[in-house]
Amino acid sequence: MSRKIRILISKPGLDGHDRGAKYIARALKDAGYEVIYMGIRQSPEAIVKTAIQEDVDFVGLSLLSGAHNELFPEVVRLLREQGANDVIVFGGGVIPQEDISYLKEQGIEAVFTPGTPIQKVIEFIETNKERVLH
Amino acid sequence: MIGKLVNGIIHGETRSIARAISWIENDVPQKEELIDALFEHTGRAQILGITGPPGSGKSSLLDRIIEQERKRDKKIAVLAIDPSSPFTGGAILGDRLRMQKHTVDAGVFIRSMASRGHLGGVAGATSDSVKVLDAAGFDLIVIETIGVGQTEIEVMNIADLVMLVLVPGLGDEIQALKAGVMEIGDIFVVNKADKEEANRLKAEIEYVLHLKTEDEKGVKNPIFMTSATENTGIEELVNGLHEYMQRMGENGTLRERRRRRVTLELKKIITAKIEAHVHKFLETGNNLDVWIDQILRKKTSPYKLINEKVIQILKELKEK
Numbered sequence: 165m166s167r168k169i170r171i172l173i174s175k176p177g178l179d180g181h182d183r184g185a186k187y188i189a190r191a192l193k194d195a196g197y198e199v200i201y202m203g204i205r206q207s208p209e210a211i212v213k214t215a216i217q218e219d220v221d222f223v224g225l226s227l228l229s230g231a232h233n234e235l236f237p238e239v240v241r242l243l244r245e246q247g248a249n250d251v252i253v254f255g256g257g258v259i260p261q262e263d264i265s266y267l268k269e270q271g272i273e274a275v276f277t278p279g280t281p282i283q284k285v286i287e288f289i290e291t292n293k294e295r296v297l298h
Numbered sequence: 299m300i301g302k303l304v305n306g307i308i309h310g311e312t313r314s315i316a317r318a319i320s321w322i323e324n325d326v327p328q329k330e331e332l333i334d335a336l337f338e339h340t341g342r343a344q345i346l347g348i349t350g351p352p353g354s355g356k357s358s359l360l361d362r363i364i365e366q367e368r369k370r371d372k373k374i375a376v377l378a379i380d381p382s383s384p385f386t387g388g389a390i391l392g393d394r395l396r397m398q399k400h401t402v403d404a405g406v407f408i409r410s411m412a413s414r415g416h417l418g419g420v421a422g423a424t425s426d427s428v429k430v431l432d433a434a435g436f437d438l439i440v441i442e443t444i445g446v447g448q449t450e451i452e453v454m455n456i457a458d459l460v461m462l463v464l465v466p467g468l469g470d471e472i473q474a475l476k477a478g479v480m481e482i483g484d485i486f487v488v489n490k491a492d493k494e495e496a497n498r499l500k501a502e503i504e505y506v507l508h509l510k511t512e513d514e515k516g517v518k519n520p521i522f523m524t525s526a527t528e529n530t531g532i533e534e535l536v537n538g539l540h541e542y543m544q545r546m547g548e549n550g551t552l553r554e555r556r557r558r559r560v561t562l563e564l565k566k567i568i569t570a571k572i573e574a575h576v577h578k579f580l581e582t583g584n585n586l587d588v589w590i591d592q593i594l595r596k597k598t599s600p601y602k603l604i605n606e607k608v609i610q611i612l613k614e615l616k617e618k
């Protein structure tokens with residue numbers, strides 16, 4: 165038996181920059197994870213469908229600015245609605261401090277702001293992966 | 299647990315299908331029982347392999363093929379394989395990026411697969427995953443391989459037919475093809491036909507195929523010109539795929555291939571099972587270092603040592 169951690173990296177919303185998301189995807193690959201890269205301008209519905217088909221353990225959402233307070237919780241809500249209860253969602257982007265606690269209440273388990281070393285993201289995955297090993 | 303999963307799969311439920319594929323990828327202990335339980339529900343789907351050099355447009359073309367097949371109301375599943383890093387084991391799976399518009403279509407299921415060290419252009423989990431998708435009721439299952447060289451040809455042992463996607467401007471490509479890859483293609487596609495030199499590539503393929511059919515005097519392999527980006531030639535290609543498939547059914551090729559597939563599968567399972575038993579019996583894990591030392595100190599030689607072990611095993615078998 166050989167279990168691998170699978171992570172979906174996606175950018176919901178309308179802004180078209182994906183440098184950050186691509187960087188994260190590559191760094192997670194280098195850390196030994198299998199990364200499904202979905203790219204920019206994804207609807208929460210498409211993200212959730214993909215997460216389920218790919219049977220991922222984590223979903224990472226990246227958003228430069230804007231509608232994180234709507235889009236991130238919507239992804240969590242749709243995942244749970246579809247029965248994907250064990251998938252762990254985290255986010256990244258230019259997100260003000262006061263929104264972070266709101267997002268955490270909504271089930272986004274970690275929020276990484278620009279400049280966070282990638283090692284923090286990997287640590288987050290490593291400390292939480294036991295929970296998703298089925 | 300398995301009963302529930304099997305039930306979900308044969309009812310085409312996405313989460314069960316996806317989880318079953320993970321079981322296969324992770325080689326969980328219940329895997330064999332699951333596949334056996336699904337077996338009676340398999341055998342209905344058509345299985346198409348798409349292969350070709352990196353960047354030749356396999357995923358883009360597949361995106362277009364899905365479009366056509368959905369118009370004909372077929373349910374389609376895709377297994378898209380990308381390589382795992384041999385150093386970290388990590389992978390970026392990006393094929394589905396080119397098939398985004400089908401994401402929310404309930405009649406399409408796309409799964410990315412890392413090769414996880416398996417050689418041959420597919421993953422070790424690919425062939426069993428095809429069975430899951432077959433049992434789930436997909437009409438067409440497409441396997442996109444990682445970009446081929448000359449040894450990545452395992453897809454021909456899994457698919458009913460293989461489409462080889464080539465593109466103009468790869469220089470020595472056709473040379474490599476002469477050396478072997480051409481044999482794996484049933485249907486040939488010159489993609490990026492919007493580019494110059496596509497016609498010349500077609501002529502070269504025709505020439506190589508001419509050599510191939512001359513000594514086999516078998517079926518003619520069709521060649522199609524497509525542009526995935528400009529959406530040209532796709533309908534002809536899809537019609538061609540259907541015609542070819544039908545011909546394979548009529549002239550017995552399909553039956554032959556499926557028979558061959560079972561043959562290879564059985565051989566593979568026999569080898570794997572026997573190997574596992576032998577290692578267990580001989581306690582290879584514990585003893586290997588000792589054996590190696592004996593050989594290095596010239597106390598014995600490799601054939602002699604192993605033949606003694608084999609005799610030991612055979613004796614044990616007789617006594618039982």
Ligand SMILES: Nc1nc2c(ncn2[C@@H]2O[C@H](COP(=O)(O)OP(=O)(O)OP(=O)(O)O)[C@@H](O)[C@H]2O)c(=O)[nH]1
Nearest residue numbers: 351352353354355356357358445489490525526527
């Ligand atoms: N001009 C032109 N470009 C194309 C065509 N088909 C695909 N491309 C481009 O070729 C590049 C590679 O396409 P993919 O579909 O990812 O190719 P692939 O064979 O799946 O690539 P790998 O899976 O990485 O081996 C992309 O930039 C496509 O836009 C075509 O018909 N014409």
Ligand SMILES: [Mg+2]
Nearest residue numbers: 356357393442
């Ligand atoms: Mg591809």
